[in-house]
Amino acid sequence: MRKDKEQAIALRRQNKSYKQISRDLNIPLSTLAGWLKDEPWSQDIRDKLGLEASLAFPEKLKRIVTANRKRWAGIHETYRREAIVEFEDLKDNPLFLAGIMLYWGEGEKQSKYSVVRLSNSEPEMIRIFYLFLTKALKVTPDKIKAWLLLYPDLIDSVQKNFWSKATGLSKEQFNKSIYIKGRHPTKRLSYGVCTIVIQSRALKERMLKWLELYQDFLRSHALKLEK
Numbered sequence: 001m002r003k004d005k006e007q008a009i010a011l012r013r014q015n016k017s018y019k020q021i022s023r024d025l026n027i028p029l030s031t032l033a034g035w036l037k038d039e040p041w042s043q044d045i046r047d048k049l050g051l052e053a054s055l056a057f058p059e060k061l062k063r064i065v066t067a068n069r070k071r072w073a074g075i076h077e078t079y080r081r082e083a084i085v086e087f088e089d090l091k092d093n094p095l096f097l098a099g100i101m102l103y104w105g106e107g108e109k110q111s112k113y114s115v116v117r118l119s120n121s122e123p124e125m126i127r128i129f130y131l132f133l134t135k136a137l138k139v140t141p142d143k144i145k146a147w148l149l150l151y152p153d154l155i156d157s158v159q160k161n162f163w164s165k166a167t168g169l170s171k172e173q174f175n176k177s178i179y180i181k182g183r184h185p186t187k188r189l190s191y192g193v194c195t196i197v198i199q200s201r202a203l204k205e206r207m208l209k210w211l212e213l214y215q216d217f218l219r220s221h222a223l224k225l226e227k
Contacts, residue, residue: 102162
C-alpha cells in the first residue's frame, strides 16, 4: 500500500475529516473519497462528524432540513403532475378503475407513509389489485410483496400456497406471516388476511392523486344526473 494512503487511513481512524486529511497530506478530496467512501468504519466516522457539525451549528441544520423538505415537496409535486397526465390515458381502462376503487375502499391512504398497501380476506380482490398493479400500471413483480395474517391453527405453507394460486402472486413474493395470538372465534376467515405492499413514494403520490381525480369525476357525473 502506498505510504500516503496508509497515512490517510491512520488520520481517518483518528476521526479526521476529508478536508483535514487533504490539507495535512496534500491529497485531493476525490482521491480520499475513492480510498475511503466504501469503508463501513469510514462511513461511521462521516456520520459522527456530520452529527457533531449539525449540533454545533443548529441554524445550519435547520436550513438543511428546510431545504430538504422543499426539495422533496417539489419531487412529490412532480409525481402528482405526472399522475394527472397518466389519468387521462388510464381512466377508460376498466382494470385501472377497479384498482382505484379497491384502493379507495381498502387501501392505505395516509400521505405520510411512502407505501401502497391493501389488505383483504377475499382472494379475488387481491388478485384484481395485483393485476391492476402489474398490467395497468406495469409494476414489475419484484417490486411487489405480500404477507398473511393467520390464526394459530393455520399452516403457513398451506395458506401461502392457497393465496399464491388464488391471486397470481408467487410464493417468493410472500414475506413472513404474522399469527394472531390468543383465542380465535369459531366463525372466522378460514384463509386469513392477505396484505399486498409496494414501497414507493412515487406510486403513493400518484395513487392519492388518482383517487382525488376519480372522486372529482364521480361528483361531476352525479351532478349531471341530478339536473
